[in-house]
């Protein structure tokens with residue numbers, strides 16, 4: 001362990017105090033074979049979305065797009081310079097169905113190594129694991145659970161993520177499939193794999209608003225990510241404020257994170273049907289401030305992400 005905790009942005013390591021209002025889980029670029037025709041692959045649209053976010057008071061966006069899904073990290077660095085919004089890029093691996101088998105085969109016996117290289121040597125152009133690492137460094141490791149279980153693929157990626165965490169100090173962010181298997185993931189990462197809970201962020205918990213499970217998971221000390229809204233998960237949107245209120249009242253204010261998780265072109269505000277990244281600050285934030293108060297809301301948008309994404313980098 002060395003030095004102060006820092007956030008590894010695409011423009012370099014910065015003090016957590018520099019983050020400001022943060023979208024803790026979103027995507028400016030993302031392309032998956034699971035969402036054909038819906039790719040986030042338009043730089044001008046990404047820039048428009050970021051400028052609208054900045055105009056609403058936003059200062060930092062954390063992109064959870066992992067390895068091989070069109071991260072475009074070099075573009076993230078240019079967009080950050082152009083808009084003044086700090087951006088954090090991810091390494092890591094999504095669920096298996098997002099990838100051609102050939103790509104998974106190529107990294108099968110060296111996944112942790114690929115994660116570590118992204119975190120300390122920089123990301124390769126075109127996301128080729130053997131390409132020249134001329135892009136900015138990743139600042140977090142994103143992996144994914146399965147529906148209600150940690151399947152073989154998820155277990156493999158979490159073992160690699162934990163190994164990369166132990167080597168670098170990087171935080172681990174987890175896509176929970178439909179918000180499920182939160183306990184199982186927290187138990188694996190923080191139990192057997194010995195990752196400190198303060199370095200683990202669970203995402204998509206809004207999609208499975210089971211308060212009993214959320215309380216149990218919060219008790220482990222991990223960060224709880226509520227990211228949405230989206231057309232796909234609209235059925236749970238209306239529970240958000242009450243869930244946050246319950247968790248805050250139970251003493252977990254310091255673990256709550258909010259994100260937009262824009263994953264398709266249609267969900268952008270500037271060039272699609274919305275609600276897009278700015279919604280988080282233009283609409284959701286004032287509503288949450290009414291329900292939870294300014295202090296709790298500020299903790300969720302500023303202080304918590306500053307702690308969650310800052311780490312004492314070992315390399």
Ligand SMILES: [Zn+2]
Nearest residue numbers: 025026064261
């Ligand atoms: Zn996401």
